Amino acid sequence: MSHGWKKPTINDVARLAGVSVATVSAVVNGTKVVSPHRTQKVREAMAALDYHADQNARFLRTGKSRVVGVIIPDLANPFYTQVVAAADDVASRAGYSFFLCNSNDDPALEQRHLDMLFSHRVAAVLLASCDSFAAYDRLIRRRFPLVFFDRVPTGFHGSSVETDNHLAAFQATRHLIELGHRSIAILAGSIQRSTHARRLEGFRQAMLESGLPVRDEYCGLSGLSVQAAYEFSLGLLASPRLPTAIFCTSNNLLLGCFRAVERVGLPCPENISIVGFDDFPWNEGFRPAITTVAQPTAAIGAKAMEMLLERIAAGSEGRVLEDQKIVLQPELRLRNSTAPPPNIPSPNELDVTQTAS
Amino acid sequence: MSHGWKKPTINDVARLAGVSVATVSAVVNGTKVVSPHRTQKVREAMAALDYHADQNARFLRTGKSRVVGVIIPDLANPFYTQVVAAADDVASRAGYSFFLCNSNDDPALEQRHLDMLFSHRVAAVLLASCDSFAAYDRLIRRRFPLVFFDRVPTGFHGSSVETDNHLAAFQATRHLIELGHRSIAILAGSIQRSTHARRLEGFRQAMLESGLPVRDEYCGLSGLSVQAAYEFSLGLLASPRLPTAIFCTSNNLLLGCFRAVERVGLPCPENISIVGFDDFPWNEGFRPAITTVAQPTAAIGAKAMEMLLERIAAGSEGRVLEDQKIVLQPELRLRNSTAPPPNIPSPNELDVTQTAS
DNA sequence: CTGAAAGCGCTAACAG
DNA sequence: CTGTTAGCGCTTTCAG
Numbered sequence: 001m002s003h004g005w006k007k008p009t010i011n012d013v014a015r016l017a018g019v020s021v022a023t024v025s026a027v028v029n030g031t032k033v034v035s036p037h038r039t040q041k042v043r044e045a046m047a048a049l050d051y052h053a054d055q056n057a058r059f060l061r062t063g064k065s066r067v068v069g070v071i072i073p074d075l076a077n078p079f080y081t082q083v084v085a086a087a088d089d090v091a092s093r094a095g096y097s098f099f100l101c102n103s104n105d106d107p108a109l110e111q112r113h114l115d116m117l118f119s120h121r122v123a124a125v126l127l128a129s130c131d132s133f134a135a136y137d138r139l140i141r142r143r144f145p146l147v148f149f150d151r152v153p154t155g156f157h158g159s160s161v162e163t164d165n166h167l168a169a170f171q172a173t174r175h176l177i178e179l180g181h182r183s184i185a186i187l188a189g190s191i192q193r194s195t196h197a198r199r200l201e202g203f204r205q206a207m208l209e210s211g212l213p214v215r216d217e218y219c220g221l222s223g224l225s226v227q228a229a230y231e232f233s234l235g236l237l238a239s240p241r242l243p244t245a246i247f248c249t250s251n252n253l254l255l256g257c258f259r260a261v262e263r264v265g266l267p268c269p270e271n272i273s274i275v276g277f278d279d280f281p282w283n284e285g286f287r288p289a290i291t292t293v294a295q296p297t298a299a300i301g302a303k304a305m306e307m308l309l310e311r312i313a314a315g316s317e318g319r320v321l322e323d324q325k326i327v328l329q330p331e332l333r334l335r336n337s338t339a340p341p342p343n344i345p346s347p348n349e350l351d352v353t354q355t356a357s
Numbered sequence: 358m359s360h361g362w363k364k365p366t367i368n369d370v371a372r373l374a375g376v377s378v379a380t381v382s383a384v385v386n387g388t389k390v391v392s393p394h395r396t397q398k399v400r401e402a403m404a405a406l407d408y409h410a411d412q413n414a415r416f417l418r419t420g421k422s423r424v425v426g427v428i429i430p431d432l433a434n435p436f437y438t439q440v441v442a443a444a445d446d447v448a449s450r451a452g453y454s455f456f457l458c459n460s461n462d463d464p465a466l467e468q469r470h471l472d473m474l475f476s477h478r479v480a481a482v483l484l485a486s487c488d489s490f491a492a493y494d495r496l497i498r499r500r501f502p503l504v505f506f507d508r509v510p511t512g513f514h515g516s517s518v519e520t521d522n523h524l525a526a527f528q529a530t531r532h533l534i535e536l537g538h539r540s541i542a543i544l545a546g547s548i549q550r551s552t553h554a555r556r557l558e559g560f561r562q563a564m565l566e567s568g569l570p571v572r573d574e575y576c577g578l579s580g581l582s583v584q585a586a587y588e589f590s591l592g593l594l595a596s597p598r599l600p601t602a603i604f605c606t607s608n609n610l611l612l613g614c615f616r617a618v619e620r621v622g623l624p625c626p627e628n629i630s631i632v633g634f635d636d637f638p639w640n641e642g643f644r645p646a647i648t649t650v651a652q653p654t655a656a657i658g659a660k661a662m663e664m665l666l667e668r669i670a671a672g673s674e675g676r677v678l679e680d681q682k683i684v685l686q687p688e689l690r691l692r693n694s695t696a697p698p699p700n701i702p703s704p705n706e707l708d709v710t711q712t713a714s
Numbered sequence: 715c716t717g718a719a720a721g722c723g724c725t726a727a728c729a730g
Numbered sequence: 731c732t733g734t735t736a737g738c739g740c741t742t743t744c745a746g
């Protein structure tokens with residue numbers, strides 16, 4: 001006895017209670033009627049031994065696991081943890097627990113985590129993917145219950161829940177345009193990311209519809225890190241063609257951008273408007289308070305987990321569920337970081353601004 | 358076949374490869390020498406079937422789990438997720454995975470999570486406790502590998518890693534005092550929390566050492582929520598005895614306090630100094646940027662997980678490890694939310710301020 | 715209502 | 731080197 005303590009098994013309980021293991025199992029699971037007297041005996045024995053049925057053994061026998069896997073790309077990003085918190089809520093209400101994995105945005109690591117989750121025979125997995133859809137082929141082919149959220153691999157057929165990223169970016173950009181902005185930069189992150197690609201499209205569409213140019217120098221694609229955003233923004237603000245507004249397509253990007261604007265000392269929103277993506281309690285602490293387009297994090301997490309549970313249930317009943325793609329509405333939250341540009345050029349100056357240096 | 362797919366077992370692999378299960382097991386685990394030819398065969402069969410050894414079955418046999426449980430009180434609090442991210446890093450490097458649980462600050466839920474974790478036979482658990490030490494008696498008595506972090510139940514004997522909360526608060530308060538503040542309020546959260554109790558003590562000591570009074574009205578104990586902090590701060594700022602500085606003992610408390618100061622329109626730091634607790638990237642975005650005392654989140658997570666792994670290793674070798682209590686140093690980060698008070702009273706006005714209304 | 719016994723997928727003696 | 735086999739702790743027929 002290395003620990004000086006051996007975990008009690010169902011046999012120990014049965015012995016102490018003076019009944020058979022089948023009886024113990026029956027009272028534990030309430031799966032059969034057991035006489036009150038013996039039930040009592042068993043209960044006492046369980047309490048005395050502090051017995052906890054071994055889920056691994058149980059699963060081995062029943063093939064029913066009450067654990068789901070969750071993979072996110074960044075455990076330190078509040079967006080993901082908010083989603084996960086909501087998912088956890090509905091999962092734990094349904095008696096499910098969580099294997100949480102951090103893929104660190106590394107497809108190889110994500111695959112390893114997936115393998116690990118299979119090895120543990122999780123009932124399903126919830127996934128903010130960082131790989132291309134081909135990676136999930138083997139899974140969908142075997143009808144493994146899988147729900148994507150936030151990041152849905154392009155070209156992927158399967159269930160997912162995400163924000164309408166196109167619309168979100170469109171709204172944010174429209175807001176800027178309506179304010180009178182014409183020179184709008186975007187910190188787009190990386191087009192590799194389906195979410196960010198979609199946001200860039202939304203931005204493009206809003207610009208195009210208003211006949212506004214989308215300039216390459218105004219399009220930051222240097223990655224998703226705070227640092228990258230900071231550096232790109234610094235360059236942007238130092239350039240002769242200073243934009244009058246910047247749209248940041250993620251909370252990290254906003255941080256970098258904000259820092260750069262502060263560093264340069266450009267007054268916001270007087271000389272530069274900023275709109276962010278995602279909304280958190282501390283966004284109100286920023287001065288100026290940040291105008292941002294919020295994703296419904298709680299709804300994403302809750303809905304995704306509900307779908308997952310549904311698919312688990314369907315699977316165990318042999319039903320086959322239609323793929324379901326849920327798209328949730330973003331919400332533009334107007335605060336103080338956006339205002340009309342310093343001097344609004346009249347509409348027909350449009351291409352003149354291009355030549356002016 | 359409800360799923361149209363049956364998970365391949367070691368038997369399937371053995372059959373396909375034309376060898377025995379023992380051979381398959383040997384190549385999977387590298388536990389015995391297998392001829393190159395058969396190794397090859399087995400490898401092919403595994404790949405063809407996309408075989409993933411069932412960890413549950415394996416555990417049942419070996420009694421060795423490579424999963425650890427982690428319980429935190431709030432999945433949406435960046436402090437905890439930063440710690441967990443660091444812990445995850447070292448755990449996954451060691452080949453361990455994570456059962457993450459959110460106790461929601463509810464002792465009953467925490468207990469349920471603990472029971473669940475035992476049922477799954479996790480190798481150990483990492484815990485930011487929300488209960489009193491009595492709750493963990495049964496665990497320590499059986500030498501279950503358990504490491505506490507952040508919140509360590511008072512009176513608890515066992516391993517833990519935490520910030521020196523007393524010192525952190527002491528430093529923050531000293532900073533304010535050195536700036537000339539005499540009327541310092543504290544949002545202490547709740548003395549139920551060991552961490553917050555310790556912070557209050559540090560505050561007290563700093564005040565006492567300087568002969569400064571700790572007034573009851575200046576001591577916010579209305580809980581840990583943003584809302585509670587907001588309301589308390591509002592009252593504080595509306596009172597005739599306006600403090601010249603407020604020390605917020607957590608990031609949530611800071612949020613509420615900051616919001617209240619903004620609401621009232623009191624200029625910070627000119628008329629009121631604020632110091633926060635914990636430091637996150639967005640703290641720099643606040644205007645003024647928040648002076649805060651930072652906890653070494655990454656170090657806490659990494660160290661705690663290292664200790665946990667050590668204890669697991671020791672346990673399986675039959676060694677008994679000494680309890681280890683690690684206390685990490687906080688770091689005061691000076692920014693712009695603190696400044697000398699509007700008018701510095703001379704030291705001998707000390708008790709006069711008490712009577713003035 | 716109750717108990718005996720088979721077997722889930724795997725590892726680890728043990729015997730060839 | 732390789733295969734056979736006995737359980738790990740649990741649920742679940744199947745007979746009493």
